[in-house]
Amino acid sequence: MNKRFLIPILFLFTITLVAQEKSVISDLDELKLDIGQTYKPTTYSVDNQGKKYDCERVIYYYKKGAFSMTGKVMEFNRAKGTIKAVEPGYHEVVAICYGSGKSIRRTFNVTINYPKVKSIEILTGSETIYTDTYIPLSYKITDQMDVVRDIDYWKSDNAERYFSNLEFSISSSNDKLEIDDSNNVLAVRSGSATINVVFDGVKSSKTINVKKNNVNNIDLSIAEKPEKIRTGDVINLKADAYDKRGNLLNDVNIKFSFTGKSFDKSNTASGLILQDGRFVGDVPGKYILTASFGNASKSKVVNVFQRKVQREVKKIGAGSVNDKHTSDFWVFEGVDKRDYAVTGTWGADGTAYFWDVTNPSDIKKIDSVQVDARTVNDVKVSPNGKIAIISREGASNRKNGIIIIDVTNPYDVKIIKEYTKNLTGGVHNLFIDEKHVYALSAGQKYYILNIEDPANPYEVGMFEIGKEGQSIHDVWVEDGIAYSSNWRDGVYLVDVGNGIAGGTPENPVAFGNYTYDSGANHATFPFKSKSTGKFYAVMGDEIFPNGVNPNGTNETAGFLHFVDFSDLKNPIEIARYELPGHGSHNYWIDNDILYVGMYTGGVRIVDISGDLLGDLYKQGREIGYILTGTSDGYIPNDTMVWGAQLYKGHVFYSDFNTGIGVAKVSDLKPNNSMTNQYVD
């Protein structure tokens, strides 16, 4: 056979890969650098016989990536092949060795040394230290680059992070203090003692004066005790300490604690007690509430009974959309005093539907608009019932923006204007407040538009956090305050006309902010409690722990965070509504009742009257719920509630798979006639 013919044939049909396994070797391994030091690593490869090969080229990079390098952990000069140390800590560097047309890589641990400690200050707080109490110690460390770090061993993760490998010791000059294995310091005898600490070879001392604990008796009472304490009712404990002569002691910090036993032996007692004396019981049972200081204590026993707020909730009407997904909705009173609603659509053809909901048991689809978009995520209507605004995402020309619609006659709505300036990146949510529209732009900021003349809207203002990577999901306006939900940056309270911070729509001024660890802040609803006068920002999460499946059932997570904003400068997250197994989406609050779309958990109606503390779901505050999946839904029998709105006594909702619906909360208790019973 002709060899010239055979060789290509063999090449075509026989591919034999002979690979010599190689590994990257580098003096980066366990390298220690000082801040500011530039280093040129030596990197090569070896095969499994130990033979060394030079790399034709080496590229180094920080393993956590450029996104994590906002603070610049290290700098790479790839032309010179050098690394410069910037941020102290333990880091990983990947070295890629190129040779013979292949690349191999390996990760190396590199330590950038913390600068040596220069000085230490021991902090003990302002409280008087008494015998039989723990001393709240923390340390202010200043390093040789004059960077100051506060290390609090009561927050051990912080201490671990920075100083886990440094030499640390703590001791007392005498037996007036006892120090346990976790470096907690207990005052055991009165008198003077010196705490000595050594950090990284640098010593510091602080003299502690321990006073004799004179507390002989504690008086414990419940302020404004209700006749009957129910689950979820917050009671306020008042405790005073006295010496043996009966003198009131003012400078002692009394600790509160509780134990309990559920009335139901299959359940366990549960509740929360704060160090300001507030207590709430989640589960019906007998609770022992204790105030203590040192070895003195006093207890009170309280019975906590079922809240019993459950009511029957019935579906009374629906407007079906089952050929596409439904998004947000808004119910409004038309200029003719009849009642109407508008719904958006998701991942579809840019349609928004208009409904006559005057008779909630007979909802009628009366008109629609179709715009160049794939998603009309949000819809809102002006308070006078004349103007609707809808958001656009996925426009074919990528200009998106908003559409302004005349809904004076909801049976024949008319598009007035398409507005896209600065909104081309897609408008996910929007709000209409008097003559202004607040429209999100590309998920980064919101613009404020004047729509006094809806045919000629114009931009008057803009609000953004101003951070790298700023992100926003929603904005809601009430009483001249805009509440924007900014994912990991939490809620921002912005004066857009209230006057509290001198802001206007033309000059929005932020005056409050609250963030939480999950970074999932997706919506915020302001809530002034009718029963207590307290002001809360109710911040909702949106979390899909296993990703999303728009064509099937999803797992959802996240909850509502109740943040007490009564003191604007010191917001405190005080309670949560978390439905096990289901995540939160959009919600509404009226007359101390929460109406919340819990995605797969349906519409939930929750009593949020009175003071709020702890786990609201566990406290039996839920009044009732409905599941909204239907057999003819876009995804059959798949409840996926988008949001809820109370309107003229009816609970309206939209569901991703079924459209719009209405429910009514009855005065009757739930009908349990169909519940299976067990013979005692």
Next chain:
Amino acid sequence: MNQKLLLLILIPFFSLGQNYYAYVASESEDTVSLIKFDGKEAVEAERIDVGFMFAEIEGPHGITVDPSGDFWYISLAHGNPFGTLVKYSTETNQAVARTTLGLFPATMEISTITGFLYCVNFNLHGSMKPSNVSVVDPETMTEITKITTGSMPHGSRLSPDGLFQYSVAMMSGELFEIDALDLKVSRVLNLENKIMNDKKMVGKMMNHDNMKGKMMTDDKKENMMNTMGDMKHSMVKPTWVIPHPKENVAYIAGNGSDEVIEVNLDKWEVSDRFKTGKGPYNLEITPNGKLLIGTIKSEGKTAIWNLENKEELAIIKNTTSVSHGIAISPDSKYAFISVEGIGGEPGIVDVIDLDSYELVSSVKVGKQAGGIAFWKKEI
């Protein structure tokens, strides 16, 4: 074995039909479709859901297949606020890893020499300011660095040797060359030169003439980036650049000026310009180097030029409106064109025969079909 016998065995083997596979992203449906074309008919072999946020359209935009064919990569334009790059196995079409990139990550390609993926962060919304190119190690799915380029960078393509990455900045009207090894901008070319002579246009554009053909120092680059904050919109609006597979030239789609611009990469200067229909958007060159294919977005058409003489050989009406991306089979026989459609219309992939210049098959995919990448040809 004699030659006749061997040929007898091999002929049936070679005469079997060939199947061509391409992936196409549907930006408004958060799906990617795998298209199979058997030489006669294109079908949607599989539709894959992509994205991670339920109520958001994350906008899969750019797509590429790695040189081994084992993985495909999709850029999701919208995030919180940064977009995402997701790596999928071609064997299972399941996601295997992801990483965060910049604002509106779009077009990307993998260098055969470095193995890195270079993805432009289009950042087309909001005020115009310099954006960047993300460089990702696809092995570890780590974004190694971001390299600042121009305003609204688009059309990331590598030189045939994999040593240089090219992109154009749509709003600042520039061609950027990045050294794929040093991971730095090596050259910038102002594409507005010709139009600058038009007095009506003067004053509407930035002037980077002083940079033409020069290697920049880091300081100069930094100064240049700083001045870009005040830039005016380009009249050329370049949206795509494709280096020639065999010659040291690149072709650029002038989406705003309705032209193709040829750049001599040795001299680093514009060597030719020729007019197109309205809104040329993407360009690709057949692997044999003979034909240039371009989508004429605003007209919903695809154009084919002979690169020897720049003659327009054919202009083909696409099946729906808003023509977008192009993928060409490695045998230079077929072009797969993604066409977006409008509103509730489905996206379309049109297959064009590059011998007859005829549209031979079409297949519906998800809404707003955009990024498209050829995967494999198999017997």
